[in-house]
Amino acid sequence: MILPIARKEFLDAWRDGRFRWAAAIMVALLGVALLLAWQQGQRTRAERTAAATLERENWLNQGEKNSHSAGHYGVYVFKPAAPFAVFDRGLEPFVGTTVFLEAHRQNQAAFLPAQDATAMRRFGELTAATGLQLLAPLLIVLLTFGALAGERERGTLRQVLSLGVRPRDLVLGKALGLGGALLALLLPVAVIGAVALGKLPGADAAGGWLRSAWLGGAYALYLAAILAACLAVSAIASTARAALAILLVCWAANAILAPRLASDLVQRVLPTPKLAEFETAMNKAVQEGMDGHNPRNERLQEFAQQTLKKHGKTRIEELPFNFNGLVMLESERMAGEVFDHHFGKFWNRLEAQDRAVTWTGLAAPLLALRSASMALAGTDFTQHRHFAVAAEQHRRDYVRVLNEDMMNSPPGHHGGVVGRELWEKLPAFRYDPPPPAHSVRAAMPGLMVLLLWVAGAWAALLLVAPKLKPN
Amino acid sequence: MLETLQLTKKFNGHVAVNQLDLRVAPGEIFALLGPNGAGKTTTINCFLGFLAPDSGEARVNGKSVAADPLAARRQIAYIPEQVVLYPRFTGVENLDYFSTLAGRRHTQEELLALLKKAGLPNEAAERRVGTYSKGMRQKVGIALALATEAKALLLDEPTSGLDPAASHEFSVLLRKLAGDGVAVLMATHDLFRAREDATRVGILVHGRLAVEYAASEIKNVDLEKLYLKHLSA
Numbered sequence: 001m002i003l004p005i006a007r008k009e010f011l012d013a014w015r016d017g018r019f020r021w022a023a024a025i026m027v028a029l030l031g032v033a034l035l036l037a038w039q040q041g042q043r044t045r046a047e048r049t050a051a052a053t054l055e056r057e058n059w060l061n062q063g064e065k066n067s068h069s070a071g072h073y074g075v076y077v078f079k080p081a082a083p084f085a086v087f088d089r090g091l092e093p094f095v096g097t098t099v100f101l102e103a104h105r106q107n108q109a110a111f112l113p114a115q116d117a118t119a120m121r122r123f124g125e126l127t128a129a130t131g132l133q134l135l136a137p138l139l140i141v142l143l144t145f146g147a148l149a150g151e152r153e154r155g156t157l158r159q160v161l162s163l164g165v166r167p168r169d170l171v172l173g174k175a176l177g178l179g180g181a182l183l184a185l186l187l188p189v190a191v192i193g194a195v196a197l198g199k200l201p202g203a204d205a206a207g208g209w210l211r212s213a214w215l216g217g218a219y220a221l222y223l224a225a226i227l228a229a230c231l232a233v234s235a236i237a238s239t240a241r242a243a244l245a246i247l248l249v250c251w252a253a254n255a256i257l258a259p260r261l262a263s264d265l266v267q268r269v270l271p272t273p274k275l276a277e278f279e280t281a282m283n284k285a286v287q288e289g290m291d292g293h294n295p296r297n298e299r300l301q302e303f304a305q306q307t308l309k310k311h312g313k314t315r316i317e318e319l320p321f322n323f324n325g326l327v328m329l330e331s332e333r334m335a336g337e338v339f340d341h342h343f344g345k346f347w348n349r350l351e352a353q354d355r356a357v358t359w360t361g362l363a364a365p366l367l368a369l370r371s372a373s374m375a376l377a378g379t380d381f382t383q384h385r386h387f388a389v390a391a392e393q394h395r396r397d398y399v400r401v402l403n404e405d406m407m408n409s410p411p412g413h414h415g416g417v418v419g420r421e422l423w424e425k426l427p428a429f430r431y432d433p434p435p436p437a438h439s440v441r442a443a444m445p446g447l448m449v450l451l452l453w454v455a456g457a458w459a460a461l462l463l464v465a466p467k468l469k470p471n
Numbered sequence: 472m473l474e475t476l477q478l479t480k481k482f483n484g485h486v487a488v489n490q491l492d493l494r495v496a497p498g499e500i501f502a503l504l505g506p507n508g509a510g511k512t513t514t515i516n517c518f519l520g521f522l523a524p525d526s527g528e529a530r531v532n533g534k535s536v537a538a539d540p541l542a543a544r545r546q547i548a549y550i551p552e553q554v555v556l557y558p559r560f561t562g563v564e565n566l567d568y569f570s571t572l573a574g575r576r577h578t579q580e581e582l583l584a585l586l587k588k589a590g591l592p593n594e595a596a597e598r599r600v601g602t603y604s605k606g607m608r609q610k611v612g613i614a615l616a617l618a619t620e621a622k623a624l625l626l627d628e629p630t631s632g633l634d635p636a637a638s639h640e641f642s643v644l645l646r647k648l649a650g651d652g653v654a655v656l657m658a659t660h661d662l663f664r665a666r667e668d669a670t671r672v673g674i675l676v677h678g679r680l681a682v683e684y685a686a687s688e689i690k691n692v693d694l695e696k697l698y699l700k701h702l703s704a
Binding site for chain 1: 519521541542543544545547549551553554555556557559560568572573574619625
């Protein structure tokens, strides 16, 4: 009995001019969003590759100087654009794209794409992900609000039930048919999108098909939950108009209100320090030690004594290497501990905030989907952190090479003058994004919340189905 | 056979149907007359299992509706005052859908033949029903009763709003169905059609069957006068 109902619903939806128009608009918007993002992705990728090449040239051609000056000359590294940012930009516009690597400091990524945006960004950004997150539920609302309430109002529900149809079969048939109509609309877009994404440079390495499949699954869960919830509302609403009003309020709460409320709430419960406070605390810890009672100068004096003792010397000048280089290495090690502690704590807090927002998805599924979607697209905070850690590791490696060179150079304040031969010893920054398994792990809480939504919404639908009565 | 035994249904203390005993045998057309709120539609809803009686029971072919409403519905064809169809489907597609839901599969030719038998020509049957008149929609309802080979037919104000010609066509079909052994219960305000078509007529007042006449008893009387007399009693 379910299949004939599903078939009828499918045909009815496709014959409905309103659905066709809404579907055409949505598909056009998704297509335009993908195309624009694809073009922007190509441009960004080309810009960052060109900038990285130029930066390497600058580094190699910086001329002769002592290695410590080269440490302060520094180098910029660029975050490669995640291929799936074309689908879901996630946090990309709000986290930096470039890190300046220099001696003594761990800098945060700078140059946020959002800084370059016009005031129009306040109205949000159209990506394929936001289209699916916001417009597809709206289409489901338009498709389902009258599915049961409208039939009750028109009187067809009475006729259908009078034929001995089980209400549960009717509801499941409708869900299957309307879900099928939506699938027939979105599947071609999804396949074309996945193929286009698969052709982007770096998509293979990023596990293109695997990510596409997981993203498809996450969005299928989200839309399946919304479909069932909408049908449940349509089943209990007294009129189609009442069902539409309820569903639009729910849509607005999920799409507009919940993200703002959740981020405000989470910032209140798990606050992050202001940037100035964060940097002041970190600089203080570098100078005074993590506990604030172990000044850097004293620690370095103690280090000098230990070094002299270890080498059986009484004066720095007697050491068989440039002691300044060793001091630089040691102070970098000490600063590294402080950076790891402070950045680690800060990033852990940001990840805790993200996790909390994901779990508030129990109240609004969009929050869970957003979290899963950006994780699977490789544009969430965990992946930004992965990049920042890789950049910092590169900084430490390159500063270490420079400091070792200083240490092995003739004694003097900052070692001897060196040139291109040393600069070439330092490899260009090469970033390997985390594998898809990392993304899937990061997406798991969001996917779990979505699964709970699917289970809850379908249980609610099956619970109200037997109570389905005509007017 | 359609039967009620001491059927009682109350809404918030108001008695809509009061210890109603009714029996419609196969081949009979029972016209249930009564003013608005007399309990006609409530009685039909009890037969369809949409309402559970407070006491007594409704039976279809001897089986209690309350015990198995789905089984009861599968033996009934129901034609409401307004047969509502899916406007984006043709007449034949509507009939196909409804008869499939009733568990009867028919070929396209069979469906067209059923619609034709109900008075709907092929040209109209293959048109979307958005343009159908009420009479045409009622014919699809009759075709559905034919398609499902229902043992009982429940009609709720079936001729209300039909023009005389459509009303006549409808009653011809109704009599044909009764002639095939279908038990027909027709709730109506149409005294003319009741006298023309019914084998028995009952007048429902305040949920009670005030009086019941055989067709022969009302052949030569003014049914309207009789009806009003029972209402004012």
